[in-house]
Amino acid sequence: MGLNWFRVPKDIVFGEGALSYLAGLEGKRATLVTGGSSMRKNGFLDEAKAQLEKAGMEVSIVDGVEPNPSIETVVRGGQEMAEFGPDWIVAIGGGSALDAAKIMWVYYEYPDTVFEDLVAGKFPKLRTKAKFIAVPSTSGTASEITAFSVITDTKNHIKYPLVSYEMTPDIALLDAVIPSKMPAHITANTGMDVLAHAVEAWVSTEATSFTDPLAYEAIRLVLKQLPVAFKQPNDIKAREDMHNASALAGMAFTNASLGLIHSLAHKIGGEFGITHGLANAILMPYIIDYNRKATNKVEELEKQLGIENLTVAIQDLNKRLNIPLTLKEVDEVEINEKEYLEVIDRMSKNAFGDPCTLTNPRQSSPEDVKKIYECAF
Ligand code: NDP
Ligand code: MN
Structure with a gap:
């Protein structure tokens, strides 16, 4: 109906x-x-x-x-x-x-x-x-x-x-005391997972007036508090804001679903065992730029947040969290030239078939997905 x-x-x-x-x-x-x-x-x-x-x-x-x-x-x-x-x-x-x-x-x-x-x-x-x-x-x-x-x-x-x-x-x-025990790199990776959830729910083709405010608030909180939680693990206000941001993003994406960041991250996670949040963090800037053409919601977000460029802001955040710019810099990703082509091909097909692809704002193809992987490697 x-x-x-x-x-x-x-x-x-x-x-x-x-x-x-x-x-x-x-x-x-x-x-x-x-x-x-x-x-x-x-x-x-x-x-x-x-x-x-x-x-x-x-x-x-x-x-x-x-x-x-x-x-x-x-x-x-x-x-x-x-x-x-x-x-x-x-x-x-x-x-x-x-x-x-x-x-x-x-x-x-x-x-x-x-x-x-x-x-x-x-x-x-x-x-x-x-x-x-x-x-x-x-x-x-x-x-x-x-x-x-x-x-x-x-x-x-x-x-x-x-x-x-x-x-x-x-x-x-x-209870924010529980995540305050996370080591810094887990704080960073899981925190970037929150940002990926919120950004994907925000631009999702199934976003609604119910999910938008939740996604927006989660993005605002992560950009402000993730660097603080990373540097000062016992700052309980920052931990609380991150813990709430995670749940807010969850309320948004469980109802609006996700997009290509997660499609590509799932496949690379399965292939190399690379940590979920880390894969999202690295892929996110590439996919935001890919999606820009198809949605004005990225621009809308930048206006509301008062930032010039979301892609650049996320790259800066990654830098502050010691997260690399490309996938090949991650330890788990060891691959020779010959395998590389095969693996990229397989991952692109599988990622295109992931359920999260359905709600991505830009209609894609396995070839598009392959190009994104190539850029992110
Ligand atoms: P994990 O649950 O995989 O935990 C990662 C590591 O962090 C483990 O070694 C764990 O240790 C440690 N750890 C967890 N909490 C603490 C803490 N408070 N203090 C110290 N160490 C801690 O990480 P994620 O939460 O990132 O979960 C990732 C999984 O979730 C992936 O499989 C991903 O695909 C999935 N996922 C699920 C979604 C959903 O909607 N259901 C959405 C996105 C991803 P130990 O094992 O000893 O506790
Ligand atoms: Mn996730």
């Missing part, structure tokens, strides 16, 4: 000590899902467990979610949950832990799920067994807000962006 939707989690709880919200939940069992070791080391995993126990719940932990989580990891997590039977799934960690927990949730409720169906956007109805709470530890992906999860087929080096409003978390808990 051509109707549009604006959907975000029912509750977004923010402020220092947000984890105490967990003590007020009702239920018998909760499963915490987390990544490697950062949440344990910094005491946040214990704190979350203690709060859930205060609520009278038995708690299990599914840990070891790796960056760029694999299909194997989400299937394993689903099995562990099925043995325990949680009423609540509480994901605490970076985008990888949150994304993985979402798909574990699907496998928990529907153990016979076929991964290809999820890739095709066929999601079953969730919340038959558990509700979902997300506690982000990076200010980046906004997985705590979004209907997205990115899962990697590690055998074939393909990252799959999975999309369904079913996966939108029930509750997001935002």
Whole structure:
């Protein structure tokens, strides 16, 4: 019928000590899902467990979610949950832990799920067994807000962006003290992911009056506060602004979708294992310039922000964050001349087919995508 939707989690709880919200939940069992070791080391995993126990719940932990989580990891997590039977799934960690927990949730409720169906956007109805709470530890992906999860087929080096409003978390808990423990380079990369989300939602062909103000405010906050959070990790105001910016950008892009920056970043992430935010940061200036021809919203943004040139502003920001100008300067990108042509060809075709391409303001072709990759290399 051509109707549009604006959907975000029912509750977004923010402020220092947000984890105490967990003590007020009702239920018998909760499963915490987390990544490697950062949440344990910094005491946040214990704190979350203690709060859930205060609520009278038995708690299990599914840990070891790796960056760029694999299909194997989400299937394993689903099995562990099925043995325990949680009423609540509480994901605490970076985008990888949150994304993985979402798909574990699907496998928990529907153990016979076929991964290809999820890739095709066929999601079953969730919340038959558990509700979902997300506690982000990076200010980046906004997985705590979004209907997205990115899962990697590690055998074939393909990252799959999975999309369904079913996966939108029930509750997001935002405490800026948690991301303040990020090392500087992770602050930089994840922060540039926020900027990419906001910029892509702003120029998206599906942008609306509901998403524009959120995207705009996220861009304003990142340009102002990311350099501060990078240099002064304990500046809690800058951390708070970045954490909120991430969620605001998430509210925009989960409803307006993304564009070519993410299409190209997904493929290069799958091919070389390069960090998601870093790939976005490097690609962003090239794609903004590519899109300028097709939309006046870049210019509109520059006027509203009072800056001369968004591309230049982002290049400057990258410099201040020690982010290189080209992809070949990234350590993970090791490639010889012969492979280069093959890889660029394959990535261009795959990136063109990425769902994020659909809402990019400039209609592109695999050849256009290839040209952008060539410039960015
Ligand atoms: P990750 O979750 O991959 O975490 C990266 C690293 O940061 C890990 O080593 C992690 O350690 C560490 N870390 C996380 N938080 C802290 C902290 N507070 N203190 C210290 N170290 C910390 O990073 P991202 O958040 O950038 O997530 C990236 C993933 O999200 C990619 O797979 C990407 O494709 C996906 N993505 C999802 C989107 C969505 O809408 N769902 C949108 C965009 C990207 P440890 O493992 O020990 O915790
Ligand atoms: Mn992203």
